[in-house]
Amino acid sequence: MTRQKVIITCAVTGSVHTPTMSPYLPVTPDEIAAEAIAAAEAGASILHLHARDPENGRPSADPALFMQFLPRIKQATDAVINISTGGSSLMALDDRLAAALRAEPEMCSLNMGSMNFGLYPALDRYTEWKHEWEPQLLEATRSSIFRNTFADIESILAQLGQGCGTRFEFECYDVGHLYTLAHFRDRGLVSGPLFIQFVFGVLGGIGADPENLTHMKRIADKLFGDSYRFSVLAAGRQQMPMITMAAAMGGNVRVGLEDSLMLGRGELAKSNADQVKRIRAVLEALSLEVATPIEARAMLGLKGSDKVAF
Ligand code: KMH
Numbered sequence: 001m002t003r004q005k006v007i008i009t010c011a012v013t014g015s016v017h018t019p020t021m022s023p024y025l026p027v028t029p030d031e032i033a034a035e036a037i038a039a040a041e042a043g044a045s046i047l048h049l050h051a052r053d054p055e056n057g058r059p060s061a062d063p064a065l066f067m068q069f070l071p072r073i074k075q076a077t078d079a080v081i082n083i084s085t086g087g088s089s090l091m092a093l094d095d096r097l098a099a100a101l102r103a104e105p106e107m108c109s110l111n112m113g114s115m116n117f118g119l120y121p122a123l124d125r126y127t128e129w130k131h132e133w134e135p136q137l138l139e140a141t142r143s144s145i146f147r148n149t150f151a152d153i154e155s156i157l158a159q160l161g162q163g164c165g166t167r168f169e170f171e172c173y174d175v176g177h178l179y180t181l182a183h184f185r186d187r188g189l190v191s192g193p194l195f196i197q198f199v200f201g202v203l204g205g206i207g208a209d210p211e212n213l214t215h216m217k218r219i220a221d222k223l224f225g226d227s228y229r230f231s232v233l234a235a236g237r238q239q240m241p242m243i244t245m246a247a248a249m250g251g252n253v254r255v256g257l258e259d260s261l262m263l264g265r266g267e268l269a270k271s272n273a274d275q276v277k278r279i280r281a282v283l284e285a286l287s288l289e290v291a292t293p294i295e296a297r298a299m300l301g302l303k304g305s306d307k308v309a310f
């Protein structure tokens with residue numbers, strides 16, 4: 001099979017990190033828009049987006065906040081806009097879906113199983129917090145469940161997939177999630193080309209080990225043949241090594257401050273674009289070409305930016 005170009009996704013802010021952890025984490029709609037636009041200019045063809053409360057940086061699912069940055073990003077770039085339906089593990093499903101249903105984007109994330117999503121180990125790394133909500137949120141993940149039941153997944157596929165023509169970044173945090181995706185494919189509820197994000201290093205999911213990447217790919221190849229493309233994200237310091245390995249194996253890559261705040265060991269990334277530029281340099285050193293947004297749309301069968309509702 002000829003080597004396809006590599007899609008760089010940038011996940012700009014997420015809901016995993018908190019403002020105390022990095023001064024560079026974008027929070028306000030202005031910051032999120034500026035970071036997303038710079039990431040696209042650096043070579044990201046997909047922008048995976050969450051919103052935050054501009055007052056205190058807390059993860060928010062408020063569609064009004066999304067609508068403050070989505071049109072600006074669309075006007076300034078040609079990148080594919082991908083809205084999270086994961087939100088944070090502490091949000092209710094209806095809230096998690098509200099922004100995507102309002103915006104009808106080309107892509108959304110779709111998390112393929114219920115799981116633990118432990119952020120509380122970060123409590124040990126800081127003694128002072130910028131905001132009271134930060135340690136509270138981290139502590140709450142000790143006893144919460146990131147809920148993505150079969151019914152939840154069916155509902156997202158129906159409302160956003162069938163209802164809005166949105167296609168998905170299928171977030172698979174373990175091998176079982178691949179089988180859940182195959183189940184929905186067997187029922188005719190999803191079809192190729194599937195874009196599967198292998199997620200490594202979340203506490204509660206599969207670890208960020210090279211063996212796990214080869215195993216995930218082996219099982220995905222068995223289940224989906226040539227009707228899928230994989231991308232890799234890894235939480236924290238394994239981000240760059242794991243995505244470099246993914247690219248060398250024929251996959252796509254995800255960077256961004258949602259997944260790691262670092263550029264290298266002991267060095268905070270000063271922007272999302274810094275991480276895009278870093279992986280871009282790695283890809284170029286491997287003689288791999290980066291996909292443009294138009295190429296990414298063709299590879300993933302997306303509806304086009306003229307068919308979104310913002
Ligand atoms: N934060 C990542 C580990 C989502 O937004 O739907 C997974 C993620 C989930 O991006």
Ligand code: ZN
Nearest residue numbers: 014084086258
């Ligand atoms: Zn996300």
